[in-house]
Amino acid sequence: MTASIDDDTLYTLGERAVELDGDDPEAWRLDPVADALADATVIGMGEATHGTHEHFRLKAALFRRLVADHGVRLFGLEANYSETLAIDRYVRGTDDAPDSAADALAATYFWPWYVAELADLVEWLREFNAGRPPAEQVRFLGFDAQYAVGGAEALQPFLAEADPELLDSHRGTLEMLADWGLDTDEERELASRIEDAQRFLDAFRDRLADRRAEYVAATSERAVQRAERHRSTMADAVDLELTDSDAELLERRDRAMADGVDRLRDATPHDRIALWAHNAHVQRAPFDFEGEGTRTMGQHLAERYSEDYVAIGFSFTEGSYQAMAADHDGEYGLRDCVVDAAEGSIGGTLGRADGSPLFLDHRAVDAEGLETFLREERPLRQPGGMYDPDESYESDIVLADAFDALCHVDETTRAVPLGHPAEIDSWG
Numbered sequence: 001m002t003a004s005i006d007d008d009t010l011y012t013l014g015e016r017a018v019e020l021d022g023d024d025p026e027a028w029r030l031d032p033v034a035d036a037l038a039d040a041t042v043i044g045m046g047e048a049t050h051g052t053h054e055h056f057r058l059k060a061a062l063f064r065r066l067v068a069d070h071g072v073r074l075f076g077l078e079a080n081y082s083e084t085l086a087i088d089r090y091v092r093g094t095d096d097a098p099d100s101a102a103d104a105l106a107a108t109y110f111w112p113w114y115v116a117e118l119a120d121l122v123e124w125l126r127e128f129n130a131g132r133p134p135a136e137q138v139r140f141l142g143f144d145a146q147y148a149v150g151g152a153e154a155l156q157p158f159l160a161e162a163d164p165e166l167l168d169s170h171r172g173t174l175e176m177l178a179d180w181g182l183d184t185d186e187e188r189e190l191a192s193r194i195e196d197a198q199r200f201l202d203a204f205r206d207r208l209a210d211r212r213a214e215y216v217a218a219t220s221e222r223a224v225q226r227a228e229r230h231r232s233t234m235a236d237a238v239d240l241e242l243t244d245s246d247a248e249l250l251e252r253r254d255r256a257m258a259d260g261v262d263r264l265r266d267a268t269p270h271d272r273i274a275l276w277a278h279n280a281h282v283q284r285a286p287f288d289f290e291g292e293g294t295r296t297m298g299q300h301l302a303e304r305y306s307e308d309y310v311a312i313g314f315s316f317t318e319g320s321y322q323a324m325a326a327d328h329d330g331e332y333g334l335r336d337c338v339v340d341a342a343e344g345s346i347g348g349t350l351g352r353a354d355g356s357p358l359f360l361d362h363r364a365v366d367a368e369g370l371e372t373f374l375r376e377e378r379p380l381r382q383p384g385g386m387y388d389p390d391e392s393y394e395s396d397i398v399l400a401d402a403f404d405a406l407c408h409v410d411e412t413t414r415a416v417p418l419g420h421p422a423e424i425d426s427w428g
Contacts, residue, residue: 005349005373012369017408019355020058028058028357033312034065036361036405041308042261043072043274044282044298046403048314048347050385051322051415055314056117058357058407063274064124067138074270075125076143076261078277079108081233082150084142085226091125091140101126102418109147111334112385115322116416139268143260143275145236145253148197152177152234155204158227162215166207170200177234182241190241197238204231229263236260250294254281258300279382280395282311283402288395313403315380317341317351319412325387336414337387345394346380347408349373356410362400374400 005013020028037043045062047055066072077084086107089097098104101122105114122140129137152174159167167174173196181193208215208228215224236256243249257277265273275282277297284302286293301309318341325335342348350358367374375398383393399406 004344005352009369009372010349010352013350013360013373014353014355016365016370017350017353017355017358017360020357020359020407028061030062030065032361033062033359033405033407034069036359036364037062037066037274037310037312038070040310041272042265042301042305042310043272044301044309044311045274045276046279046282046311046313047277048279048316048380048382049321049323049412050112050278051115052314052316052319052409053117053413053415054357054409055316055407055412056115056415058314058409059276060117060121060124063121063276066274067125067128072270072272072274073136073138074264074268074273075138075140076264076273076275077108077113077140078144078257078275078281079110079113079142080144080147080150080237081142081260081263082154082230083108083147084140085150085154087122087140091122092129092134092137093126105418107150108142109149111324111417112322112415114418116418119418135269139264139270141264141267143257143264145233145256145260146240148177148182148234148237149180150233151230151237154230155227155234158219158223158230162218162224162227163207163211166203170196170203173197173200182238194238194241197234201231201235201238225267229267232263233260247289247292247294250287250289254295254297255300257281257297258304261297261301262304278384279313279380279403280384283313283397284309284311284404285397285402288397310404311402313380313399313406315347315350315382315406315408316412317347317408317410319410320414321383321387321412322414322417323383323385323387334417335387339381339383342379342381342392342394344378346378346397346399346406349378350408351410356408358408359405360408361405363404367400374398 018032045059086098087104090104101119125138156174184190240249240252243252280287281297283296284298287296298311320336320338323337324332325337326332341351377396377398379394380397381394
């Protein structure tokens, strides 16, 4: 049973945490947070839900500070690499960029990112990049690997130039993948489609090895490198279809995301990267999934980068957030979901301390008197993108093991949706 926090510990917690001041995220005093991240190579910025306005605004403001004051030039989003190229083109102002930030974000297929908070950040990055040489511009790319759709779409015009023969041999497979062909409940049909996808991916891998010089001559070195990343993302997405359990799927996906982060750093001249993802992905410790600890992206990154990886968790006490939830008729859609404070949880405890929002740097703070809070396992509410009134969405963590620092907001509100674009097929 989780030990309760006594008044002395609560007072110490309030004294040691840094209050960021003010109700407006634009006015938050972010110096302590930005300074804590100034020397990190890979910065994992979490979120307790995929739809909390205050968390999104705080992360966006923090990233702007990292860009403007600390030279960070690479932003990684929990979204597929292939699908985020539209956002990257938009922030760099290329001739083939989408018409707006909303159009660029819609290309991710993922409703949590089709919100005003991210659109504002994308617009700010576009303004920041304007007039800067390419080497000094901020890049905006995805490191996830959930879908083969975007890669299959992108590889068809590439192969039409570089290898028409391979395209003709596998055109049907690429068209199937681009049309969400792996999104089927028919097990036998899915198995057949996975085999087709693997045949193409293996053939393309071999052709890349054997004919790389010819590919470069037909297109460009940059186009070939991009095609290689499309293929890697597609291979990871297909691999996720072969899992036998949700826990295995989570582990494979998080390993693929860590690999995706490495690929982004290799693909750009920028060494430092800030990641935008859920707490469960950025945390340095196993994720408590139905009582089973699954390896996280943050674990992989911590093993690869050691102290050069810094993970910031986000918590809240109560309020609302945007999530997929059922109405009274059982129909799922995006809703404004309200949750009360959870007594004894990390968010519930911080809600009893003075001040909000708060920042607690576990590495720098004097831990004396805070051992029960930092070093004992206790629940952290982090529901992600779902809401069910019968679920607590609490994960048991040791705070100092899971995160290097924590940002907390007492009361939250829903992220601001931009609308219902046709491209967002998971809208509900």
